[in-house]
Amino acid sequence: xxxxxxxxxxxxxxxxxxxxxxxxxxxxxxxxxxxxxxxxxxxxxxxxxxxxxxxxxxxxxxxxxxxxxxxxxxxxxxxxxxxxxxxxxxxxxxxxxxxxxxxxxxxxxxxxxxxxxxxxxxxxxxxxxxxxxxxxxxxxxxxxxxxxxxxxxxxxxxxxxxxxxxxxxxxxxxxxxxxxxxxxxxxxxxxxxxxxxxx
Numbered sequence: 246x247x248x249x250x251x252x253x254x255x256x257x258x259x260x261x262x263x264x265x266x267x268x269x270x271x272x273x274x275x276x277x278x279x280x281x282x283x284x285x286x287x288x289x290x291x292x293x294x295x296x297x298x299x300x301x302x303x304x305x306x307x308x309x310x311x312x313x314x315x316x317x318x319x320x321x322x323x324x325x326x327x328x329x330x331x332x333x334x335x336x337x338x339x340x341x342x343x344x345x346x347x348x349x350x351x352x353x354x355x356x357x358x359x360x361x362x363x364x365x366x367x368x369x370x371x372x373x374x375x376x377x378x379x380x381x382x383x384x385x386x387x388x389x390x391x392x393x394x395x396x397x398x399x400x401x402x403x404x405x406x407x408x409x410x411x412x413x414x415x416x417x418x419x420x421x422x423x424x425x426x427x428x429x430x431x432x433x434x435x436x437x438x439x440x441x442x443x444x
Contacts (some may be wrong), residue, residue, distance in 0.1 A: 291328040331443040337381040347401030
């Protein structure tokens with residue numbers, strides 16, 4: 246573990262138990278604690294993509310074939326849950342936190358219905374990756390997002406297999422935060438896989 250990671254880990258460990266307990270179940274509060282007095286920041290609901298679809302160019306034929314509403318569309322975009330950025334080099338990774346029901350002990354398989362995990366896959370599309378990389382000041386070889394799953398979906402035998410299959414070798418870009426009372430695995434995952442993208 247590098248000195249940067251050690252510094253973040255020490256910050257969390259030194260934080261008072263009472264304050265740390267408030268942050269345990271919250272992605273935002275956890276990283277606000279970890280990043281205090283560092284070059285890293287976590288921003289909720291980053292707004293840079295709110296209108297990316299509004300003026301997305303279409304060819305003339307397509308424009309002639311689709312509906313054009315009488316009032317212009319002013320808001321149509323993508324809304325990540327968080328952004329983690331390095332204030333020194335302006336690099337940013339965008340985060341989705343998905344809480345979803347799942348099939349666990351005492352339940353039935355249909356408890357795993359829901360498609361929050363499927364909706365998170367929009368960030369795999371070439372067009373969005375290009376835009377996120379541009380805003381995030383990241384290279385073409387970097388996947389510009391991180392998805393953190395919470396709730397019973399993290400233990401659902403079907404959904405865990407689906408998500409693991411979808412991400413394939415990109416295991417650093419998703420995390421099952423199964424025990425939100427313990428932020429240590431979340432922080433460790435960030436330090437190992439996401440923080441290096443921001444250096």
